[in-house]
Amino acid sequence: MALPAPEVRPEAKPYWDALAEGKFLIQACNDCGNRYHYPRPFCPSCMSKNVEWLPVSGNGTIYSFSLVRSKGAVASAPVFVTLDEGITLLSALVDCDYEKLTIGQKVRLKLVPTEGGPPIPFFTPA
Secondary structure: OOEEOOOOOHHHHHHHHHHHOOOEEEEEEOOOOOEEOOOOOOOOOOOOOOEEEEEEOOEEEEEEEOOEEEOOEEEEOEEEEEEOOOOEEEEEEOOOOHHHOOOOOEEEEEEEOEEOOOOEEEEEEO
């Protein structure tokens, strides 16, 4: 079952276009140096609009996660991943043995196709 396509807003279009090309981007503020994710047209630290897109590896470690169960089985696993480049973001874990996940475990980006849109970034054990 394919996921529905995300809504692509103008300020995040470079992000979704890059994902469609298999690249993962974050944003960085040229005024205060803050690096962040999710895409927005201004820096959440200093509110500057002097921001740029930076490619990142998509490799990281599990900072925190939760197992969401349905009728005893794991239905999903929301995760906070700290990328090797230092920022922490919210996503989900896929294609893994949920019962064997650990804090600090290495993960890598997994792009999951959608119905007629760009892929969604999730993570899987490295």
